[in-house]
Amino acid sequence: MGAVTGLPDLLRECAPQVLAAVVRRYGDFEACEDAVQEALIAAARQWPETGVPEHPSNWLITVASRRRVELLRNETARRRREEAVRQEPAPQVRGDDELALLLLCCHPALSVPAQVTLTLRAVGGLTTAEIARALLLPEATVGQRITRAKQRIRDTGTRFEMPAPGALGELGERLTAVRQVLYLIFNEGYTASSGDALNRVELTREAIRLTRQLHRRLPDDGEVAGLLALMLLTDARRPSRTGPDGTLVPLAEQDRRRWDAAAIAEGVAIITHTLARAPIGPYQLQAAIAAVHDEAARAEDTDWPQILALYGMLHALAPSPMVTLNRIVARAMVDGPEAGLAALDQIADDPVLSRHHRTAAVRAHLLELADDRDGAQEQYRLAARLTLSRPEQRYLESRAARLL
Template identity: 70%
Template sequence: MGEGTVEDLLREHAPHVLAALARRHGSFDICEDAVQEALYAAAVQWPVEGVPDNPRGWLTTVSSRRWTELWRSENARRRREQAAAALDPVDPPEICVADDSLTLLLLCCHPSLARNAQVALTLRAVGGLTTAEIARAFLAPEATVAQRISRAKQKIRASGAEFALPPPQERQERITAVMEVLYLIFNEGYTASSGPHLHRVELTTEAIRLTRQLYQLLPDDGEVAGLLALMLLTDARRPARTGPDGALIPLAEQDRGRWEQKAISEGVELITKTLASAPLGPYQLQAAIAAVHDEAAWAGDTDWQEILGLYDLLRTFAPGPMVTLGRIVAIAMVRGPEEAMAELREAEQEPALAGHHRLHAVWAHLLDLSGDRAAARDRYELAARHTLSLPEQRYLNARAAAPDYAVIRRISPPPAVTELFAT
């Protein structure tokens, strides 16, 4: 069996094994350490010795034995728990699997944790990624990520949180936090905030997998469905976002024949059904905007009037800097650059946008549309100096250096502004 298959198996079973241990013993931090050691043992042994007939049972047994050792070293007084853990465990009843998976997601997004800790813990405990994999994905030192995860587990333990679903009055707030974490994971993977590459596919793939799992657990939650549709519709464009040399290609200039039609069809079907049956929310509106872009056969077919209407709605549900910039781009496409620039002058007073490279990129785009090429060139260069993403830097500098006729021939909105995954 190939390495990729073993890795997929481990990621599939890891959250279920952790849930079984945490439900039995309650000590989430020790259970998580035990499961990680079992995953490491499996990653070493299975490619050599073969995958066992019952992979989840194997992982649960090894995790339980390791839990006993860890617990014994931490607290010798818990003899009864040691004896219980030493017994051969059984897989949790299937009826508990859905509740366990949701409980684990909610626990990793406990309100006592900072957002970056929630992201790291979710990727490790639910996603099955190793600390090293998480560190590589976020271009962070492994020691920093390890410390973040360790502190997160300590905080959960200190809070007295148990492995159980939160009370109904707290549940929706916690589910909202889970969605925000998954959104952030996808966002960082789709448009990396720094580094040499535009995409970090391991993050977008994991975010979609976990969001699909959340949707299976909560099929009637319109915002969960909207988030999944948004990810599918956005990620479908990924194959066309870069050229052979890794150069960034903005939405309007992409070869739409390279978009993944299966993902688009699934996303459009999902958001269409959801908008007709669930209370409206910001993820659904973002998915609807993505669907309008994806359904246009070419850039000139894009229904910017509909996009502007959706942005107007989105601004009432979830105002924010990227919503503001996206709406201004839509205004320019519908009503012209002069009205858009008036809106942008007001928007640049927002502290969250002050000095942001995408603010300068939108200014450059609007100035190009209005015919002020010299001012646009200055703004492109300013935007390039303010971003840590090398692909974005190269793109913005190329736009600044482009001859006037090339810009006039094909002016397209700056990348990652017409696409909301760009905070």
């Protein structure tokens, strides 16, 4: 037995592996998830007193399997199956289990929004509240989506299995949601939507790990490669995104010597190779933008005209509120803050951007560059009120205080 340290993180890390193993053995996603949740609760109660088992995932799988067998006792039609299950050893974690679970949650029988929310819950380990913030949705809506998605999986009799190697058509139907889910998990880890910490490293690592698995299985898929490159190029900056006291450091002020050179080199190599051979997609364009930032030795060396051109392509291919906002920032860096402020005025009625803290933060920065100190101070304070991330709040409040 080992000492209990970081128990919530350990349980979050084990949960997807345990759920995948139990679903593979017994089927019935919803019942297995209930059994795994009970096992996690049991661990949270027992391990602080008894210590963490040598193999925590195996312990959780055993407890969850026992609970699933107990549930089978109440199902008359499955009594024979129950007896057979009793004679079998508990399932073990298998290399492709989590990827199979990911594909199960992104089954075509589910709508894309349902696929995203269910996978964030089952594979990413995010809470309903975290998913709601990531998707900019009410928490109640997300809870309903998860419940309905599990019901849909049960009603359709969807099986837990990897598509056959030759069934790429079936796999392709799920890839859009799979990529979106992995990116959302990464983003929640890279910039946590709430709490005291800016980064949740366990989530970024999990997203990169799962994306590597997907890339190994589908090496010719340009968008999977682009997504992996984007994650690597973005996460490479993490060591310099916070100061010694945990405060946020903006991109232009980061010590680039602390960036992860190996991750940058890998990401640049992946996106360079992919752009030369695959049809261009949104993740590839975002990776190319990240590469331009990462290859600049100093902030003032950044090739903003190239970034603006890439955002123009991205906006034409996959428009979204955040793409619009980032394109405005690039426009301001090329044509001046007044051009950026004029563009912000044109999106003032956007239902998403008008309530998002990043819009106020961008306006504040551009007003500061335009030497409107009072206006910038007001917008920094508005942005601080709109975000739930305490590191971002402290940073934005500090920017406002500088302008007093």
